[in-house]
Amino acid sequence: DVKVTQSSRYLVKRTGEKVFLECVQDMDHENMFWYRQDPGLGLRLIYFSYDVKMKEKGDIPEGYSVSREKKERFSLILESASTNQTSMYLCASSFQNSNQPQHFGDGTRLSIL
Amino acid sequence: GENVEQHPSTLSVQEGDSAVIKCTYSDSASNYFPWYKQELGKGPQLIIDIRSNVGEKKDQRIAVTLNKTAKHFSLHITETQPEDSAVYFCAGAGYSTLTFGKGTMLLVSP
Numbered sequence: 001d002v003k004v005t006q007s008s009r010y011l012v013k014r015t016g017e018k019v020f021l022e023c024v025q026d027m028d029h030e031n032m033f034w035y036r037q038d039p040g041l042g043l044r045l046i047y048f049s050y051d052v053k054m055k056e057k058g059d060i061p062e063g064y065s066v067s068r069e070k071k072e073r074f075s076l077i078l079e080s081a082s083t084n085q086t087s088m089y090l091c092a093s094s095f096q097n098s099n100q101p102q103h104f105g106d107g108t109r110l111s112i113l
Numbered sequence: 114g115e116n117v118e119q120h121p122s123t124l125s126v127q128e129g130d131s132a133v134i135k136c137t138y139s140d141s142a143s144n145y146f147p148w149y150k151q152e153l154g155k156g157p158q159l160i161i162d163i164r165s166n167v168g169e170k171k172d173q174r175i176a177v178t179l180n181k182t183a184k185h186f187s188l189h190i191t192e193t194q195p196e197d198s199a200v201y202f203c204a205g206a207g208y209s210t211l212t213f214g215k216g217t218m219l220l221v222s223p
Contacts, residue, residue, distance in 0.1 A: 042215035099145030099206045104156035
């Protein structure tokens with residue numbers, strides 16, 4: 001079975017802090033994705049990566065950056081956390097073609113105080 | 114880009130009834146349509162998917178239909194059980210990513 005592991009289930013940070021969310025997958029997938037999930041808004045794509053050191057903006061990249069130094073690991077960075085970034089963050093991975101299923105981690109619930 | 118609309122936002126059924134969730138998409142080039150189930154405290158899990166060269170696909174109590182002309186696809190769950198209670202998301206594959214609907218909360222009452 002595909003395993004996508006997010007380093008923290010719950011995280012509480014303060015406004016202005018730099019926040020790192022980590023994600024690791026064990027299926028040698030080329031693609032990795034970061035989404036945020038908010039009530040009534042569904043899943044919105046923040047950034048994705050189709051290869052090591054490659055990144056593409058999704059629908060809502062403002063206030064975020066990403067890092068992919070190894071194929072299995074994809075990090076989401078909040079450069080200066082703000083309260084409107086309080087949300088559930090989901091990481092996913094898939095094989096290269098867009099019509100391949102994405103496999104999700106269980107999410108990190110991030111609260112910015 | 115792709116836009117996916119999902120209805121209804123909530124659906125309540127009695128155990129044993131059928132449930133239908135409908136989605137429409139905008140990009141005629143989309144060719145892959147997965148459905149995900151998300152239980153409380155967990156990430157979305159793929160339950161079934163369909164590609165545009167197929168009109169219907171079944172897996173036990175779950176089926177998905179696709180109408181490419183009308184650009185809509187639907188999830189059908191028969192003989193619903195309380196453990197089917199969850200949030201369900203449809204999605205469409207655009208150029209390189211998935212676009213998700215806003216989700217349907219399905220409640221199955223015993």
